[in-house]
Amino acid sequence: MPASTTLTAEEIALFDQRGYHIHPQVFSDAEVAAINAAADRVIAGQFDKGSPPDVTTLRREPVDLIKIDNTWKADTTLARTVLSPRIGHIAAQLIGAPTIRMWHDQLLDKPPYGGRVVTYHQDWAYWQMIAECRTVTCWIALDDVLPESGPMVFLEGTHKLGIWKLPVGITGDDVQKPDLPAGFKTREVPVIIPKGSVSFHHGLLLHGSDRNFSPTRRRAIVSHVMSGECTYRPGQEHMNEWMMKRYPEHPQPGEKFHGPQFPQMWPASAA
Numbered sequence: 001m002p003a004s005t006t007l008t009a010e011e012i013a014l015f016d017q018r019g020y021h022i023h024p025q026v027f028s029d030a031e032v033a034a035i036n037a038a039a040d041r042v043i044a045g046q047f048d049k050g051s052p053p054d055v056t057t058l059r060r061e062p063v064d065l066i067k068i069d070n071t072w073k074a075d076t077t078l079a080r081t082v083l084s085p086r087i088g089h090i091a092a093q094l095i096g097a098p099t100i101r102m103w104h105d106q107l108l109d110k111p112p113y114g115g116r117v118v119t120y121h122q123d124w125a126y127w128q129m130i131a132e133c134r135t136v137t138c139w140i141a142l143d144d145v146l147p148e149s150g151p152m153v154f155l156e157g158t159h160k161l162g163i164w165k166l167p168v169g170i171t172g173d174d175v176q177k178p179d180l181p182a183g184f185k186t187r188e189v190p191v192i193i194p195k196g197s198v199s200f201h202h203g204l205l206l207h208g209s210d211r212n213f214s215p216t217r218r219r220a221i222v223s224h225v226m227s228g229e230c231t232y233r234p235g236q237e238h239m240n241e242w243m244m245k246r247y248p249e250h251p252q253p254g255e256k257f258h259g260p261q262f263p264q265m266w267p268a269s270a271a
């Protein structure tokens with residue numbers, strides 16, 4: 001039975017203080033099994049919505065991470081998952097937003113004994129075309145995440161630092177810890193969660209992950225979401241900006257994000 005999506009005042013205060021929130025079972029085992037089957041179909045190039053995802057990065061080498069962006073355009077089950085009002089409701093409460101829109105989704109599949117390091121980074125540093133830092137990354141575990149399967153690791157409280165130094169490359173071979181200001185108090189929090197649970201992190205929280213040292217896949221599907229109040233600020237390039245311009249309806253500089261590239265997730269009833 002999925003957990004309630006209503007947060008307590010204490011959970012919201014802790015998100016503000018720590019920069020993350022872990023929500024127990026948002027998706028049932030049966031839902032996760034259906035999501036994994038759908039993800040495998042998308043990886044194999046089968047799209048039941050008749051259109052491809054926006055960007056597909058399949059393995060260049062057996063050890064590489066599979067990364068597919070905007071799977072919601074390609075597959076009905078994945079769309080229902082990443083655009084779920086359950087996710088939207090939790091994100092809305094965490095950042096105090098009246099509405100939540102999808103920024104982009106991302107299917108991640110770290111192969112057994114592989115996957116490379118994801119360097120410590122802050123998501124919003126790559127999203128400077130969203131003028132306000134009112135974004136949340138909602139990371140849906142599709143396998144039980146184990147200490148040895150390359151969990152995400154949060155550096156607690158680092159969302160208070162503002163934009164920190166960007167890593168040179170987002171994936172690499174070594175875990176490079178960021179140079180934090182002298183005396184800055186943090187702790188490393190590995191996201192060890194069962195499948196179906198969701199971890200939510202602030203757009204400025206530093207996080208990364210190591211390789212998968214386990215014999216099983218480490219799969220996740222991620223909803224990167226923003227407040228419906230966020231506005232478009234051109235400058236930094238992003239795949240979503242190229243894609244939004246393919247639709248006649250898209251934001252102009254200074255306008256709130258809207259149009260088919262950015263579906264509304266919460267409240268669920270409004271289009």
Ligand SMILES: O=C(O)CCC(=O)C(=O)O
Nearest residue numbers: 108118123137152209222
């Ligand atoms: O899944 C990972 O290891 C990293 C994911 C990540 O950086 C993110 O979703 O923001």
